[in-house]
Amino acid sequence: TLTNGFTVTNPAPMLTALDPAVGTRLATLEVELTGAGFLADASSVDFGLDITVNSVIVPDPARLTVNITIAPGAATGPRDVSVENATPGGGSSTLGDAFAVENPVPALTGITPTAGKRTATLTVTLTGAGFLADASSVDFGPDITVNSVTVASPTELTADITIAPEAELGTREVSVRNAAPGGGESGPMVFTVFESSPWHDDPGWHEVAPIPAQAGNRRDMPHRGAWLAVGPDQEGTPAIYAAKGNKLQNFYRYDPLADAWTELAPVPFDPMSGRPLRQGARGASDGVNSVYMVHGNNTSAFWRYDIAANEWSALPCVPDGPSGKRVRGGGDMLYITDRDSGWVYLLKGDRDEFWRYNTESRDWEQLATPPAGIRNRWKRDSWLAFDGEDAIFAHKANYYDRASSTHDFYRYRVSTNSWDTLRPAGMPLHGLHNGRVRPKRARDGGAGAFDENAIFALKGGNTQQFWRYDVTTDRWAESDTLPTFSPITPRRRRVNAGADLVHYRQGLYRGFFALKGNKTQEFWRYVLPIEVGAVPPARPERGGMMARPGGKLLPGLLVGPSPTRDELVLHAGNTTGPVRVELVSIMGAVLAERTVLPHARARIPVGHLPAGSYFIRVRDGETTVTRKVVIGPGL
Incomplete structure (x- = not known):
């Protein structure tokens, strides 16, 4: 071996x-x-x-x-x-x-935000796959300059872009491209270029120039019988006309772009009784040269204000009708053009009569009687809103259905002079009040105005609540609450008698204007964020939101108040299951998160956070909804 x-x-x-x-x-x-x-x-x-x-x-x-x-x-x-x-x-x-x-071919699956304003420089986050620091570029199309691209990971990058003033408005395709060798272009995502007024740069509620009044003199402030109407000025530019009610004859025009008031010819006293304006007074403009007004205060007086001449003239009185009653609180008035004729539609408070006035023949005509509802009376301040086509919506204040906890709400068809048999959903009784969800009836100061397939409404009744009714889905959702504190006066008041709300639009400038009433001078502007992409407007400055599937608001979830200083309160009503709620910074960082069970409440302390704008993000299964909230510096 x-x-x-x-x-x-x-x-x-x-x-x-x-x-x-x-x-x-x-x-x-x-x-x-x-x-x-x-x-x-x-x-x-x-x-x-x-x-x-x-x-x-x-x-x-x-x-x-x-x-x-x-x-x-x-x-x-x-x-x-x-x-x-x-x-x-x-x-x-x-x-x-x-x-x-x-290099791989990149994939693009998400883009946030989905829109940008002309002239803006902003940071856009893109998500997907195959992003590379030394190979990926982003294309937003003509007139959008990509200043820089930062790849945070293979699945996320940010692009700093500047949108030129001449960039084409509307949607466009955005893609990510990886350079050769290999590489290629991703499938597109949609980005929208829009243009808006400076009002939209800071949406939500903002106090503007107060209606003229003697400081500290509550007898000189808007109260019962105050109203607003949108109509042209003497140059044809849209403006807002206002009467203060409260037994006052003052009449004004407000220029929203100049934020300035002009006093006009005073409203006459009722020629029969000598009474001044008070509850039941309402106004509406034909959009040409006239503002029509019912005098209210248990009178039948009906007036026309000539815009060009700056003078008032009496028109045929409102008929006493079957009730034998004159005009009192609880009614409202609209101007509508129907079959080439101009009509003033009048819900005659505080009974159930519905009339219209032909501005050419100067005749009054009684229309179909509104449904009786819970009680056959229209208390102050019930209101009307016209959709611009064929439907008048009528909200009855004070009364509510105990089974559904909603107020009476009806729809009238102009073309057929008939009220819908199937009643739309009414404004909810429960809403945020002093940081808690409480039952509050719609009462004095309630008002509504229509914009883009939705009605926005102040509940009134010494609340701050501001609601949005979606005509398409027949759903109500609490929106940005009207702040109690006035930086101008400075006082704390809620919405009460003398409040009113109108929608104003001139070119890019559009928003709601509101008298707060309650014997204050306060006058406020509310602007919705531009509604583009997957994140809707809504946006709260205090107040609740109810979010629902499809990017709208989910039923039963309330979040507020906003502005707030100490905490946000989350209240889940009859939600379909647990809802995940996140408090998110404007940079996208999740600062706090809660899971809210049906019929439960949770709180998010925010006193340690800097003042500014934040977002509440609601996750319900595959649905995600985002809303703005404001943390104030100490209110």
Whole structure:
């Protein structure tokens, strides 16, 4: 026997081919190497820098399979691949330029925000896959300059963009492109370019110039019988006309763009009784040269104000009608053009009579009687809102249905002089009040105005509540609450008798204007954020939201107040299940999160956070809804 007389060694491998011979950055893939001399316990493979070999499987000496991961920073282009067999014996085999690294085709799945305003510079976050710091670029189309691109990870990048003043308005496609070698362009996502007024740069409630009055003299402030109407000024520019009620004859025009008031010819006293304006007075403009007004205060007086001449003239009195009653609180008035004729529609408070006045023939005509509802009376301040087509919506204040906890709400068809048999959903009784959800009836100071398939309404009744009714879905949702504190007066008051609400629009300038009433001078503007993309407007400055599937508001969830200083209160009513609520900074960081069960309440302390704008993000299954909230500096 010859001890150790023979030695077995590993052969030198031979590498002849790879399949595939190309891989993309970020990819994990399997590559089959062919050749000779491969050994399961001795062969290793080297693809060079930034390519990790996860495993090597040798099914036979002429073939091995390698699982590799290519790092995002791997150098592109061809590279050598080596197979090495360990000692004893062994050796290596290198195949030059055997494998090439290329850039992947990126994928784009999300974009936030989905819209930008002309002239704006903003940061847009794009999500997807295949993003690379040294290869990815973003294309927003003509007249949008991409100032910089920062790749946070292969699945997220941010683009700092500037939208030129001449950028085409509307939707456009956005894509991500990776440079060669390889690379390519992602599928598109949609981005919207819009234009808006400076009002939209800071949406929500803002106090504007107060209606003229003697400071501190409550007898000179808007109260019962105050009203607003949108109509042209003497130059034809849209303006807002206002009477203060409260036994006062003052009459004004407000210029929303100049934020200035002009006193006009005073409203006459009732010629029959000598009474001044008080509860039941209402006004409406034809949009041309007239403002019509019922005098209220248990009178039948009906007036026309000539805008060009700045003078009042008496018109045929409102008929006493079947009730034998004159006009009192609880009614409202609209101007509508129907079949080329101008009509003033009048809900005659505080009974149930409904009339219209032909401005050409100067005749009154009684219309179909509104439904009786819970009680056959229309208390102050019930209101009307016209959809601009064929429907007048009528909200009855004070009375509510105990079973549904909603107020009476009806729809009248102008074309058929009929009230819908199926009643629309009424304004909810419960809403946020002093940071808690409480039952509050719509009463003095209630008012509504129509805009873009929705009615916005002040509940009144010494509340701050501001509601939005979606005509399409027949749903109510609490919106941004009218602040109690006035920076101008400065006092704290809620909405009460003498309040009114109108919608104003001139070119890019659009919003709601509200008298707060309650014997204050306060006059407020409310502007909705631009509604684009997946995140709706709504936006709260205090007040609740109810979010519902489809990017709207989910029924039963209230969040508020806003503005707030100490905490946000989350109240879940009859939600379908647990709802996830997150407090998010404007940079997207989640600052707090809560899970709210049905019929439960949770609180988010915010006193430690800096004053400013934040977002509440609601997640309900696959539905996500976002709303703005404001944390104040100490209210």
